[in-house]
Amino acid sequence: MSPESQASPPMSELALVSSVFFNPSKTFADLGRRPRWFVPLLLVVLATVAYVYAVSQHIGWERVVRRSMEANARVQSLTAEQREQAVERGAKFGAIFGYAGAVLGVPISLALIAGVLLLTSRMMGTQLTYRQIFAINSYAGLTALVFVGLSAVVLFLIPPDDYDIQNPIAFNIGAYLDPQSTPKAIYSLACSMDLFAFWRITLLAIGISAASSRTVSFGKGLAAVALPWGLMVVVKMGWAAMFG
Numbered sequence: 001m002s003p004e005s006q007a008s009p010p011m012s013e014l015a016l017v018s019s020v021f022f023n024p025s026k027t028f029a030d031l032g033r034r035p036r037w038f039v040p041l042l043l044v045v046l047a048t049v050a051y052v053y054a055v056s057q058h059i060g061w062e063r064v065v066r067r068s069m070e071a072n073a074r075v076q077s078l079t080a081e082q083r084e085q086a087v088e089r090g091a092k093f094g095a096i097f098g099y100a101g102a103v104l105g106v107p108i109s110l111a112l113i114a115g116v117l118l119l120t121s122r123m124m125g126t127q128l129t130y131r132q133i134f135a136i137n138s139y140a141g142l143t144a145l146v147f148v149g150l151s152a153v154v155l156f157l158i159p160p161d162d163y164d165i166q167n168p169i170a171f172n173i174g175a176y177l178d179p180q181s182t183p184k185a186i187y188s189l190a191c192s193m194d195l196f197a198f199w200r201i202t203l204l205a206i207g208i209s210a211a212s213s214r215t216v217s218f219g220k221g222l223a224a225v226a227l228p229w230g231l232m233v234v235v236k237m238g239w240a241a242m243f244g
Helices: 003-007 013-022 024-033 038-059 061-070 073-077 080-123 130-140 143-157 184-192 195-211 218-243
Strands: none
Touching: 013 024, 013 038, 013 130, 024 130, 024 195, 038 061, 038 080, 038 130, 038 143, 061 080, 080 130, 080 195, 080 218, 130 195, 143 195, 184 218, 195 218
8 A cells, every 4th residue: 555545544435425526636536546436336326227217107118219209200201000019119128228227237338438538548648547447437427316316306397298318407408409300410419518428527537637646637637538528429420410
């Protein structure tokens, strides 16, 4: 253990979770010395499972699938019978995919993102390990608790038929555009201009800088995060333009 680690006692898990919202530099500096990730991962998985359950009970997957199909131009070419069959199949597997996404998708996506950030952060001059990056990514992912909480509030405040699971809260530009009349690539870009995405990007940049003991500036940390995010946005725009 380094002298710095011995000099500063580790923060408790409760302190880490609360401080990531109010004093993120302190959280990420501690994670740089003692990386851990289990608690934030567990919290996000449990919150997502609870949200999927609420959607299943209050909205129902038939409504969810039907609404998503209405926004898909290719589906409109199907006959009424084919659309109903597609809705029935989607509703049948909606809950399965929802729970699988919560239990398996959350940790897998965190692991993959951490791998990409390890590469880009090394390009910016850090010496952070995968374990440190995974811990940073896990705690930055706690923004999902706020997103899920607000989404759940909206879920119970508006009529079930009006709930849009793809865009439950209006925190991105796409929420104010018509998905039918807006070009698909532009709509995809607008949806990516999201307050929660920018919040998480900022936390990750702070985390990379703080965990590396400020040997890497916030600007370089931001570049390490923004580079793969920007590439992902471009890929999503291309996909939306080609396949709607």
